[in-house]
Amino acid sequence: MSEPFGTRLRRAMDERGPLCVGIDPHASLLADWGLGDDVAGLERFSRTVVEAVADRVAVIKPQSAFFERFGSRGVAVLERVVEETRAAGALVVMDAKRGDIGSTMAGYAEAFLRKDAPLFSDALTVSPYLGYGSLAPAVELARESGTGLFVLALTSNPEGPEVQHAVRADGRSVAATVLAHLAAENTGAEPLGSFGAVVGATVGDLSSYDLAINGPLLAPGVGAQGATPADLPAVFGSAVGNVVPNVSRGVLRHGPDIAALRAATAAFAGEIRAAVAGS
Known part of the structure; x- marks a missing residue:
């Protein structure tokens, strides 16, 4: 068995800081970079981001949808992004939000x-909303392969609460139930479990939720979506040391200039380190 994802992530966070940079090559960003909305533009954009930051951040998170929309040629670009990211020392969290049952999962x-697998990643985002137990095949394979999962728990999209805040017969919300399952998965893991939650940095007051799952908390929403690094301690409380803040547009808008991408990355990384250290 490989070294568990949680162990590798903790080391990467300690050495490089906890910042995750998302690669989201949607059409408007390609246009902002002066690139065409085509496979050539996709490849130039994505591999430039990797060249600029993969040797200095803990995690790179490609959004699979923006590659898949170009078909097999787009997926081939994603394969190269995964390979080059890992070669540069960053961990790859594939943002695919997969969720199904049985053999399909x-x-x-x-x-x-x-x-x-050509798209072998260090971790995968998954959706538990066919029931947490439906994720069992992914949990089992993650344990076998030393990889990890980030399970959607408290997302920042406005539609999320109708499911995530729904209250079960036992009085516990769906989101709280997901967090409890993850805490159970990570029982006894040191220094960090491999089964994390996606918890938006813009969700608001999380004081009623137990975020102490002994696993990482992937936190989208920092940067263009409105949350700042300074907000993290107030949002995540005592769990802030396990937060992996994701920044996408806040960094990507500085391309295609590599020096500007690196400067934006360094600025976010420094602010996040300072916020966590001061909490």
Whole structure:
């Protein structure tokens, strides 16, 4: 068995800081960079981001949808992004939000978490809203391969609360139930479990939720969506040391100039370190 994802992530966060840079090559960003909305533009954009920051951040998070929309040629670009990111020392969290049941969930897991898969990633985002137990094939393969999962728990989209805040018969919300499952998955793991939650930095008051899951908290929403690094301690409380803040547009808008991308990355990383250290 490989070294667990949680162990590798903790080391990367300690050495490089906890910043995650998202690669979201949607059409408007390609246009902002002066690139065409085509495979050539996709490749130039994505590989430039990797060249600029993958040797200095803990995590790179490609959004699979923006590659898949170009078909097999787009997926081929994603394969190169994964390979080059890992070669530069960053961990790859594939943002694919997969969720299904039985053999189909197993197939999704194998696509991203099987060691010989072309898109083999260090971790995968998954959706538990067919029931947390539906993720079992992905949980099992992650344990076998030393990879991890980030499970949607408290997302920042306005539609999320109708499901995530719904209250079960036992009085516990759906989101709280997901967090409890993750805490159970990570029981006894040191220094950090491999099964994390996606918790938006813009969700608001999280004081009623137990975020102490002994696993990482992937936190989108820092930068263009309105949250700042300074907000993190107030949002995440005592769990802030396990937060992996994701910044996408806040960094990407500075391209295609590599020096500008690196400067933006360094600025966010420094602000995040200072916020966490001062909490």
